[in-house]
Amino acid sequence: MARIQSSLNPGSAEFRRNYLASKARVAAFHAQQDTARHVRPARDVERLAKQGKLLPRERLERLLDPGTPFLELSSLAANMAYGGESPGASSITGIGVVSGREVMLHADDSSIKGGAWYPHTIKKIVRCLDIALENRLPVVHLCDSAGGFLPLQSALFPDKHMAGRIFRNQSLLSKLGVKQLSLVFGHCTAGGAYIPALSDYAVIVRGTGAVFLAGPPLVKAATGEIVSVDDLGGCDLHTQISGSCDYPAASEIEAIAIGREIVAQWERTPKTPFQRDAVEAPYYDPDELHGIIPDDIKRGFDMREVIARLVDGSRFHEYQPAYGTTLVCGYANLWGYKIGILANNGVLFNDSALKGAHFIELCNQNGTPLVFLQNITGYMVGREYEARGITKDGAKMIMAQSCSRVPKFTVMCHGSFGAGNYGMCGRAFDARFLFSWPNHQIGVMGGEQAARTLAEVKTRQLEREGLALDPSVIEGVYQDTLKAYQEQLSAYYATSELWDDGIIDPIDTRNALGVALSAAQNAPLGEDGYGVFRF
């Protein structure tokens, strides 16, 4: 396969400008991620220590096989919600290796308000179990939660994808034969009690672990019964009398040791054989990605330069290199896995949309996983393009992409605006994993366009009412809209709302996709076939 010939000039002023801006952006991201992971009020940390509990990340560290990769997901979930009160949405999720098995991990973060579930916590746990379902990944739950955050119950309890979905997903996982283990370190109250109950295996720590539908205060209020935590739902009650949990453990460390031994008993299910070759590092230095990413959301760049810094040997077999050139399509290997890449090199025209749809069909025919690299402002607009059927050509791409039987992965490399997001496998299209770079922006349109549109509407409204045009009012509308949009367009807002599976440093993209591809192999390919293509 041909190596991409990079025409990037690391000595150029533009490269250096981009590089410094991107490095600063990534440093800010890492700093924010560190804070979300580790900075907790001393009071909460002391309380956990007094109870003899480990911090959630200390538990994970002891559970995972030493020296193996752990791909944490949505580390900045809820970073712009609740005034920052719920870092990481009060939970940790990710893919790791336990006793040699690839598993999904879900840990309640009891170092934040006793591990109470905020609405975003529910969204994060449901997404984690969706990933487990889509990829048939066994799950280990590390339970320690005070239960739902009651002041916000209407935003976490009643709807289809809220708390109940956790238990629905757990049930479906079990039906598919995908194993689950719960390690009960702290409380599992109310709905949370069903997590160990619906797990195939459950270990509970004596003294601190407890499982019950209602805690002592609620029991007293409901029936007048006065009972201690341990008597109501402690380790001995559940492992000796009720049978709701299987293994008693004298300490957290013992619970983790028992958990690792349980996972070690699990059969190793055969993986879907993706085509794989020997691994080769990229020829071009991935650090140069920082010099490619423009410091301006409107600036385009050659996505081949990005591909050259992600894939094995920087080798790329480009499909239709001279047709529909605003969508770069082709085969490459990533950590040895054969993948089909679709990457935006400009706005999607009729020919680029047709090329994309055809290439997706080729990958489905060939059993090749799809990787979408987004930097898209949409499909081309205007009479000429409508007359040539840009809408139905875009629809073909969406049809082929939606109905794909091969796993899909999406990386938000820069802008994601308008309908291009759909064709390029945006969040709604069930990419197995979707990662964003810190410079990413997403919205139905860009901030400047929205501000200009609304300022224009305001001007017309004033004219209609026969009022004097005050430029400061118009400017005010423009600036207010721009500010509101910029906040909501940012990657931080998107990841806060779990529109992705996490922001990643661009140079980690290759590794994140490698772990994702390996995880995706646990599920069989989907059903073959498409709906009606509008020709």
Place this chain on the structure above:
Amino acid sequence: MPTQLTLDGITSEVEIISRRPHLNLRVDDLLCRVEEPQTRGEGPFDITINQQHHRVWRAREGDRIHVHLDGKTYSVGYQEAVRAAAQSGHASNEIRAEMPGMVVELRVTMGDEVALGDPLLVIESMKMQITVAAPRAGLIETIHVEPNTSFQKGTLLVLLRAVVE
């Protein structure tokens, strides 16, 4: 299908005519009969080309192979056929707009000499700024647009002229 090899920067066309019983090659206009017991790997090996025996050393460095033969070292590169074909399209002197848009910035003035890939101007279309690069080396003959003006699809933006040596 013929393959392109570069030998110390000079491109040659190599075609395999037959593999058995001996490897018969066409290198540009030259026909060669090659007998080589060891076809892969690095280090010394023996090769017979048109009944002449040679002792050859071979070392690989990334995509290049260094060959030591009769007291001289050659650097051999392999040019991928797909890429070569994609790049072989005839580059025009006329740089026309591929879609309607607006000129953001001119990066060249009339009379400038440009190399392949040099930025000529920045345009904005569909909310995205795109740098239009020189499709070939040349002189800027004329510039037909100005900053902050819009253009239609197919509009002539810049005209190049070949540099006469």
